[in-house]
Amino acid sequence: xxxxxxxxxxxxxxxxxxxxxxxxxxxxxxxxxxxxxxxxxxxxxxxxxxxxxxxxxxxxxxxxxxxxxxxxxxxxxxxxxxxxxxxxxxxxxxxxxxxxxxxxxxxxxxxxxxxxxxxxxxxxxxxxxxxxxxxxxxxxxxxxxxxxxxxxxxxxxxxxxxxxxxxxxxxxxxxxxxxxxxxxxxxxxxxxxxxxxxxxxxxxxxxxxxxxxxxxxxxxxxxxxxxxxxxxxxxxxxxxxxxxxxxxxxxxxxxxxxxxxxxxxxxxxxxxxxxxxx
Numbered sequence: 001x002x003x004x005x006x007x008x009x010x011x012x013x014x015x016x017x018x019x020x021x022x023x024x025x026x027x028x029x030x031x032x033x034x035x036x037x038x039x040x041x042x043x044x045x046x047x048x049x050x051x052x053x054x055x056x057x058x059x060x061x062x063x064x065x066x067x068x069x070x071x072x073x074x075x076x077x078x079x080x081x082x083x084x085x086x087x088x089x090x091x092x093x094x095x096x097x098x099x100x101x102x103x104x105x106x107x108x109x110x111x112x113x114x115x116x117x118x119x120x121x122x123x124x125x126x127x128x129x130x131x132x133x134x135x136x137x138x139x140x141x142x143x144x145x146x147x148x149x150x151x152x153x154x155x156x157x158x159x160x161x162x163x164x165x166x167x168x169x170x171x172x173x174x175x176x177x178x179x180x181x182x183x184x185x186x187x188x189x190x191x192x193x194x195x196x197x198x199x200x201x202x203x204x205x206x207x208x209x210x211x212x213x214x215x216x217x218x219x220x221x222x223x224x225x226x227x228x229x230x231x232x233x234x235x236x237x238x239x240x241x242x243x244x245x246x247x248x249x250x251x252x253x254x255x256x257x258x259x260x261x262x263x264x265x266x267x268x269x270x271x272x273x274x275x276x277x278x
Contacts, residue, residue, distance in 0.1 A: 010141045013192075017134030024114075025127020085213055091205040094267060096218045098260030099198055100225040104253030105164050106191050107229035108237075108246040109171070109184060116172075116242050117181060132185045140192030144200065147193070153201055154268070158261050160194040163187075165254040172243035229253075 019042065023035030086093045113133075114126045147156055167187035171180045206214055229249065236245035 010138050013134050013137040013141060016137075017131060020130045020134065021127045023127075024130050028127075085208065085210045086217070089205070089207050089214060090267070092202060092207075092214055092218075094260075094264050095198070095202055095205065096221065098257065098264055100221060101253045101256035101260065102161065102164070102194070103222065103225040103229040104232070104249040104256070105161070105168060107226060108233045108242070108249060109168060109187055110191075111230065112233070112237065112242055112246075113184060116246075117177065117184075129181055129185075132181070133188050136185050136189040137192040140189045140194075141196050144193050144196040148197060148200060153197075154261060154265060157194065157198060157201075158258065160190050160197070161254060161257045161261070163190040164194065165250045168250040169247055172246045 019039075023038055027034035027038055113129070117129060118126050164187055167183045167190065170183040171187060174180045174183065202215070202218060203211070233245050233249055236248060
């Protein structure tokens with residue numbers, strides 16, 4: 001599981017590095033619409049591969065049509081069933097909830113870093129920063145599997161959240177642009193490591209065969225948290241400034257995240273004591 005997520009994240013990050021640098025550093029300086037047009041063309045070029053995969057999936061469905069129909073009739077997805085799955089998978093449920101406040105920390109840096117580091121009325125140079133962003137993403141993805149095998153998982157998540165918050169605060173409070181960029185890149189490294197690390201943990205703690213249902217639940221509540229975080233970040237950026245929005249939400253997000261991880265620590269400790277007594 002660790003290798004699968006590490007390799008997938010690394011490959012996608014490398015591809016983003018190549019396409020993002022060309023779009024940001026060269027195409028955007030010609031016309032801001034060119035990177036969007038280029039992205040649309042690349043998406044169209046992927047259609048033949050998608051069709052090929054769809055045909056393979058269709059053949060699989062035809063070969064298993066009776067089994068699939070039986071499954072749909074006898075195993076309808078109900079809210080009560082989801083509640084039962086979450087009750088069985090308490091470790092998954094608590095870990096999923098504890099990660100929600102992280103969206104407050106990462107939403108600003110992830111979506112607004114070009115606005116923060118790009119000077120007005122100057123040629124666009126964020127393509128070079130994008131190289132650093134993607135390289136940090138590759139390194140973070142690669143390190144996640146190694147760290148997961150040798151360090152305490154909960155302590156690692158806590159440390160990564162602190163690093164994400166601390167580097168965000170430094171990147172918006174330092175006057176030197178280059179130092180701010182360096183701390184921002186450290187933030188990206190920690191964020192990438194945390195994302196792969198935490199997502200792998202979520203998969204590993206699942207009990208039973210309802211993986212798809214639980215992961216869908218996690219993705220849904222994360223999407224809701226991201227929507228709230230983006231709305232707050234946009235309002236604070238417009239009302240005050242981008243730097244204020246990043247700093248304020250990072251502090252709030254870190255406090256809530258630490259509360260969630262502390263709750264997981266207490267729950268895990270109590271569960272361990274019960275097992276030892278039995």
